[in-house]
Structure formats: C-alpha cells, structure tokens
Amino acid sequence: xxxxxxxxxxxxxxxxxxxxxxxxxxxxxxxxxxxxxxxxxxxxxxxxxxxxxxxxxxxxxxxxxxxxxxxxxxxxxxxxxxxxxxxxxxxxxxxxxxxxxxxxxxxxxxxxxxxxxxxxxxxxxxxxxxxxxxxxxxxxxxxxxxxxxxxxxxxxxxxxxxxxxxxxxxxxxxxxxxxxxxxxxxxxxxxxxxxxxxxxxxxxxxxxxxxxxxxxxxxxxxxxxxxxxxxxxxxxxxxxxxxxxxxxxxxxxxxxxxxxxxxxxxxxxxxxxxxxxxxxxxxxxxxxxxxxxxxxxxxxxxxxxxxxxxxxxxxxxxxxxxxxxxxxxxxxxxxxxxxxxxxxxxxxxxxxxxxxxxxxxxxxxxxxxxxxxxxxxxxxxxxxxxxxxxxxxxxxxxxxxxxxxxxxxxxxxxxxxxxxxxxxxxxxxxxxxxxxxxxxxxxxxxxxxxxxxxxxxxxxxxxxxxxxxxxxxxxxxxxxxxxxxxxxxxxxxxxxxxxxxxxxxxxxxxxxxxxxxxxxxxxxxxxxxxxxxxxxxxxxxxxxxxxxxxxxxxxxxxxxxxxxxxxxxxxxxxxxxxxxxxxxxxxxxxxxxxxxxxxx
Amino acid sequence: xxxxxxxxxxxxxxxxxxxxxxxxxxxxxxxxxxxxxxxxxxxxxxxxxxxxxxxxxxxxxxxxxxxxxxxxxxxxxxxxxxxxxxxxxxxxxxxxxxxxxxxxxxxxxxxxxxxxxxxxxxxxxx
Numbered sequence: 001x002x003x004x005x006x007x008x009x010x011x012x013x014x015x016x017x018x019x020x021x022x023x024x025x026x027x028x029x030x031x032x033x034x035x036x037x038x039x040x041x042x043x044x045x046x047x048x049x050x051x052x053x054x055x056x057x058x059x060x061x062x063x064x065x066x067x068x069x070x071x072x073x074x075x076x077x078x079x080x081x082x083x084x085x086x087x088x089x090x091x092x093x094x095x096x097x098x099x100x101x102x103x104x105x106x107x108x109x110x111x112x113x114x115x116x117x118x119x120x121x122x123x124x125x126x127x128x129x130x131x132x133x134x135x136x137x138x139x140x141x142x143x144x145x146x147x148x149x150x151x152x153x154x155x156x157x158x159x160x161x162x163x164x165x166x167x168x169x170x171x172x173x174x175x176x177x178x179x180x181x182x183x184x185x186x187x188x189x190x191x192x193x194x195x196x197x198x199x200x201x202x203x204x205x206x207x208x209x210x211x212x213x214x215x216x217x218x219x220x221x222x223x224x225x226x227x228x229x230x231x232x233x234x235x236x237x238x239x240x241x242x243x244x245x246x247x248x249x250x251x252x253x254x255x256x257x258x259x260x261x262x263x264x265x266x267x268x269x270x271x272x273x274x275x276x277x278x279x280x281x282x283x284x285x286x287x288x289x290x291x292x293x294x295x296x297x298x299x300x301x302x303x304x305x306x307x308x309x310x311x312x313x314x315x316x317x318x319x320x321x322x323x324x325x326x327x328x329x330x331x332x333x334x335x336x337x338x339x340x341x342x343x344x345x346x347x348x349x350x351x352x353x354x355x356x357x358x359x360x361x362x363x364x365x366x367x368x369x370x371x372x373x374x375x376x377x378x379x380x381x382x383x384x385x386x387x388x389x390x391x392x393x394x395x396x397x398x399x400x401x402x403x404x405x406x407x408x409x410x411x412x413x414x415x416x417x418x419x420x421x422x423x424x425x426x427x428x429x430x431x432x433x434x435x436x437x438x439x440x441x442x443x444x445x446x447x448x449x450x451x452x453x454x455x456x457x458x459x460x461x462x463x464x465x466x467x468x469x470x471x472x473x474x475x476x477x478x479x480x481x482x483x484x485x486x487x488x489x490x491x492x493x494x495x496x497x498x499x500x501x502x503x504x505x506x507x508x509x510x511x512x513x514x515x516x517x518x519x520x521x522x523x524x525x526x527x528x529x530x531x532x533x534x535x536x537x538x539x540x541x542x543x544x545x546x547x548x549x550x551x552x553x554x555x556x557x558x559x560x561x562x563x564x565x566x567x568x569x570x571x572x573x574x575x576x577x578x579x580x581x582x583x584x585x586x587x588x589x590x591x592x593x594x595x596x597x598x599x600x
Numbered sequence: 601x602x603x604x605x606x607x608x609x610x611x612x613x614x615x616x617x618x619x620x621x622x623x624x625x626x627x628x629x630x631x632x633x634x635x636x637x638x639x640x641x642x643x644x645x646x647x648x649x650x651x652x653x654x655x656x657x658x659x660x661x662x663x664x665x666x667x668x669x670x671x672x673x674x675x676x677x678x679x680x681x682x683x684x685x686x687x688x689x690x691x692x693x694x695x696x697x698x699x700x701x702x703x704x705x706x707x708x709x710x711x712x713x714x715x716x717x718x719x720x721x722x723x724x725x726x
Contacts, residue, residue: 067666067669068662068663068665068666071659071662071663071666072659073659073660073663074656074659140660141656141657141660142660164663166663166666166667166670167666167667167670167672168670168672170670170672213645214638215638215641215642215644215645216634216637216638216641216642218641236670236671237671240670240671240672
C-alpha cells in the first residue's frame with residue numbers, strides 16, 4: 001500500500017496522539033521523579049530496607065577463682081500458631097513434643113487447639129484468631145533441636161536471652177536476679193548494671209521478597225558490645241560451706257532468720273555471705289519478698305554482748321582502764337555525774353572481775369562500769385568509728401545504716417546500756433566489720449565484694465582495690481583485745497564450743513533479747529558469735545547470727561549454745577579447705593584418725 | 601574510492617561489534633562481580649551464623665560445666681568416695697626452701713598442702 005492512499009489528516013492525528021502519549025508519559029515521569037520523588041523513595045526504602053537491633057550479651061559474674069555464678073544463655077520460647085496447626089498431620093507428634101518439653105500431653109494439646117480468644121472491643125466482646133500460644137517459656141538449644149526434629153510446621157521457637165544461675169540458691173542474696181523484662185532487681189546484678197549490661201548494636205540491611213536478609217546489601221553495622229564480666233571476692237566453696245551450715249541451723253533451731261558472713265580482715269574481702277531463708281534466683285518469682293531480702297545488710301539488730309569488745313577496746317585505747325583492772329560486778333548501782341544509775345543485771349552473779357574477765361564472762365555490769373568510765377562522748381565517737389550508725393558501702397542496694405543516736409538524744413540509762421550492746425542497732429555486716437577492726441590491727445576497712453570488672457576480650461580491666469576507712473584503735477590495743485577475746489572460747493568463757501585447739505580462736509558471743517511489744521523478751525533472742533583466727537595473725541573472720549532460734553525445753557538460745565557450735569563447724573571446714581597450718585603443735589582439727597603428729 | 605568506503609564501513613562495523621562486545625563483557629563482568637560479592641556475603645553470613653551457633657554451644661557447655669562443678673553437685677556425686685584426710689596425709693611444705701634465694705617470694709607463712717591433694721591421697725589409701 002502506498003502512502004498516497006493514507007489520509008494526511010489521519011496520519012497527522014495519529015502523530016499528535018503518539019506525541020501526546022509521549023508527553024503524558026514524560027510528564028508522569030517528571031511528576032514521579034521530581035514531585036513525588038521523596039515520598040516514593042521513602043516507600044521503596046521502607047519496603048526494601050530494614051534495621052535490626054543486635055542485642056548485647058550481659059556479662060558473667062564469677063567468683064574469686066573464676067567459677068561461673070551467673071551467666072546469660074540463649075534459650076527458645078517455644079510456641080504454636082494454632083491457626084496453622086493441623087490435627088490430622090501433627091496430632092500424633094504432640095505426644096512426643098509433650099515428652100520432650102516435659103509437659104502434660106493434655107496441656108500441649110489444649111494450647112495447640114486454642115484457636116480463638118475473646119477480646120473486649122468497642123462493640124462488646126469479640127472473637128479473634130489466636131496466632132501464638134507459648135508452650136514452653138525457655139528451652140535450651142539441645143531440647144529445641146529435638147523439637148525441630150519433630151518437624152511440626154506450626155510449632156517453632158523464638159530466640160531470647162535468659163539469665164541463669166548455675167548454683168541455684170548459692171549466694172542468691174549477693175547475686176540478686178534479673179527479672180523477666182531483663183531488669184536487674186537486686187544484689188550485684190543491680191549494683192554492677194553499668195558494667196554488666198553491655199551496649200546493643202544495630203544493622204541496616206535490605207531484604208528480599210520473603211523478608212530474608214540480603215547479605216550483599218548490608219549497608220551499615222554497629223556491632224554490639226557485650227557486657228563486662230564481674231569477678232567477686234566470694235569463694236564458691238566457702239559460700240557452700242556456709243550455706244550448708246545454715247541448712248543445719250535451720251533444721252536444728254528453725255529460726256526466724258540466720259546469717260553467716262566470712263571475710264578476710266586485712267582486705268575486707270567478703271569470702272561468703274549467706275542468709276536463711278534464701279531463694280533460687282532462677283525461680284525468683286516463686287518466693288515471698290521477705291525471702292529475697294539480704295538480711296546481712298538490711299536487717300538491724302542490737303549487737304548485744306559482741307559490742308562489749310568495742311567498749312573495752314575504746315576504754316583501753318583511751319587509757320581509762322587496763323586489762324588487769326578489777327571492777328566489782330556485784331554492785332547494782334553506779335554513780336555517774338552525781339546521779340545513781342541502776343546497772344543491768346548479769347545472767348549469773350559475778351563478783352570482782354578484771355577487764356579481761358568482763359569480756360570472757362560477758363558481764364553486763366562490768367561493761368557498764370567501763371562505759372561509764374569512758375563517758376558518753378567517747379563511747380559515741382568510738383561506736384561511730386567502729387562503723388555503727390553508718391552504711392558500710394558494700395555496694396548492693398538495700399543496706400541499712402543502723403541506729404546510733406547522738407549523745408543529745410540519749411536517756412539517763414543509755415550510758416549503762418550501750419556498753420553491753422543495747423540502745424544501738426546495726427546490721428550483721430556492720431557488727432562483723434566492727435569486730436574485724438580488732439582483727440585488723442585497729443583499722444576499719446570497707447567491705448569488698450567486687451574484685452574487678454573485665455571485658456571478655458581481656459582488653460579492659462577495672463580493679464576495685466581494698467580500701468581502709470579509718471584507724472580506730474592503736475595496733476597494740478587491737479592485739480591486746482584479740483588476746484583477751486581468746487579467753488572467750490576457753491573452758492571458763494561463754495563460747496567454749498567454738499574452740500579449735502591450735503588455731504587461736506578469738507571471738508565474742510552475743511545474746512540479744514528481742515523487743516517484743518515494746519519490752520525485752522525473755523524467750524525471743526538473737527544469738528551470735530563473731531570471731532576470727534588465728535588471733536596472733538588473723539586470716540579469717542566469721543560471724544554467725546541466728547535470729548530467734550527455737551530451743552528445746554530448758555535450753556536458752558544463747559550465742560555460746562547456738563552460734564558458737566556453728567562457728568566451730570564452719571571454721572573447721574574453712575581450715576581444712578584453706579589448708580591453714582596450726583599456730584602451734586596442739587592442733588586437733590577434725591582430721592579423723594585420732595591425735596595428730598604435726599612433726600611428720 | 602569504493603574500496604576505501606568498504607574499508608571504512610568494515611572498520612565502523614568492526615568497531616561497533618568490538619564496542620558491543622567490550623560493553624557486553626563489562627556488563628557480564630559487573631554481573632559476575634556482583635554475583636561473587638553476593639555469594640561471598642552469603643558465605644560470610646553463614647560463617648557468622650555458624651560462629652554464633654558455636655558460641656551458643658560453648659556458652660551452654662560452660663554453663664553445664666559450671667553446674668556440674670557446683671560444690672553441692674560434687675559432694676552429691678562423690679560423697680561415698682571421699683574421706684576426710686587423716687593427719688598423716690597432710691604435709692606442710694615450705695616453698696621458700698625449694699627456690700633460689702633471688703626468686704624467693706616474701707611469704708609470711710610457708711605454703712600449705714592443698715585440700716584436693718589430701719583427698720586424692722586419701723582415696724588411694726582407702
């Protein structure tokens with residue numbers, strides 16, 4: 001066909017239409033690329049690009065020897081999508097699934113068939129599809145592998161971090177726990193959060209149509225920084241010895257609570273600290289709040305007779321008395337500032353006692369005489385210097401500072417009552433560290449629980465060194481008092497059950513009457529024994545405090561009866577564990593096999 | 601003249617074909633490089649995932665190890681095996697005597713026998 005047969009109008013019209021079509025097309029391109037560019041680019045990027053948080057792993061907590069106390073593990077939350085669950089195809093596999101997850105079969109079946117849920121909507125109760133039901137909250141890699149092997153399409157797991165404490169209740173009060181939301185709630189976990197938590201990272205990447213990450217289009221990535229590890233001064237074995245003893249105490253005396261603390265006097269290192277009742281941080285949600293309390297730092301009690309060591313040390317340091325000076329403890333009244341003050345009574349009548357005997361026999365009157373001699377201001381100052389009325393700053397939250405009233409708030413009898421450990425209250429840790437002043441040549445040290453924080457690659461290490469707080473008494477006075485305290489565990493002392501021949505045990509018993517209904521109770525006691533050994537070169541300080549031991553008929557829950565034997569048992573095990581050499585040849589640590597010959 | 605025109609035409613066509621070939625090769629090269637980058641990236645991703653998995657397993661093993669080494673577990677497992685050492689099984693060794701004077705540490709108290717050693721000796725003698 002020749003061109004001459006086509007109408008020029010038609011061809012002209014066609015040209016215009018084609019030209020217009022191109023104009024519209026170009027116009028559209030211009031519109032999309034210029035005017036709508038930003039919005040469309042955003043949509044495209046949003047569909048293609050993705051941002052993922054790379055979670056950091058919380059640091060481990062280890063003991064002084066590197067044993068793992070708290071770690072973070074990756075677990076799987078296994079669940080089911082009931083809408084995708086096929087009863088015919090997978091029904092039989094549920095028996096196996098229930099067996100693997102150690103759950104009742106009926107429970108698993110019920111969860112798989114929970115297809116609808118009722119929701120309160122604007123038009124009343126509505127029924128909606130259930131797309132996810134948790135079957136097991138945290139299963140490990142091994143178990144999840146077995147679950148995967150079943151190949152149930154609708155059952156799968158989501159990875160998550162979970163804090164785990166391999167020792168279960170071991171050192172639970174010190175470690176604390178991390179709750180289900182990942183928030184540390186108490187103990188070292190909370191105190192060292194800054195070091196433990198780490199820093200999350202992120203990755204910007206593109207994904208394909210199935211939302212799978214396309215590695216080749218990874219744009220930017222900031223790697224996560226795992227949390228630092230924290231090493232404690234705690235010794236796992238010592239902690240175990242202490243907790244074992246607490247179990248025994250709980251079984252024998254069923255007390256309200258009990259605390260044992262072991263430390264190194266020269267550094268203030270806490271080697272063990274445990275309370276009864278305790279809890280398992282892996283299952284923290286099953287316990288009552290009072291069981292979660294670290295009573296060693298949050299309960300305040302009157303120190304009782306253990307405070308007499310403070311009174312005597314202060315008086316000797318001030319030179320107002322000497323070890324051999326004799327006081328008439330038969331007197332019931334003392335004159336102080338032109339006033340006759342009634343003295344507290346002793347558990348059994350004492351006659352004339354030297355200062356050493358006052359400590360050994362734990363005479364309340366004797367302590368009151370020394371306190372009166374010392375005077376209010378000095379007694380208060382020394383009590384404060386020994387750490388009473390102020391927090392020890394051990395670290396974990398919840399520490400109480402105790403009660404030590406200023407002299408202006410004392411009543412007329414306080415000067416005769418405080419020297420025997422009444423009218424002053426302290427935490428078990430404060431009492432422990434007050435006594436460690438005597439074991440540490442007169443210097444009060446700050447308790448050290450954290451040894452260091454370290455990065456997992458070993459590039460960064462932050463040490464927490466021991467720190468002395470203040471000198472309280474002269475070294476020679478401290479040694480003299482330590483020598484006097486050795487008498488407490490001899491046959492005529494109040495704690496002969498704490499004696500371990502050859503190891504120079506020094507200590508002081510305490511039996512505090514609890515205040516019930518505003519009055520000192522005759523049946524409810526707090527029994528304690530705070531001691532250290534060897535007295536000439538103290539290596540270990542052990543405190544046993546038992547709150548309201550239930551005694552069999554006829555027996556009283558005195559410190560020498562209840563706490564001293566526990567001290568003995570713990571110390572004996574510590575000596576064996578630490579391989580401590582006896583100071584002299586008379587050692588008879590419970591190495592079985594009769595009398596020992598150390599010369600071999 | 602005609603031959604010269606043919607030569608030019610051939611040269612043009614040859615240049616065109618050559619350019620198309622070069623461009624084609626370049627394009628294919630780019631595709632190949634991209635494909636290589638993609639497969640390498642995927643391999644790296646796979647390695648990272650494997651490494652991550654190994655780390656998880658290591659953490660799991662460490663945790664099991666720590667659990668098994670808890671004193672409560674150890675005593676449960678070995679309570680029938682262990683005995684308290686008798687006096688003859690405890691030796692006090694003075695470390696300083698065995699070291700040259702220069703290397704001798706300042707120790708206030710001589711070194712001591714370890715509990716474990718005593719236990720091992722005890723088990724053997726039982």
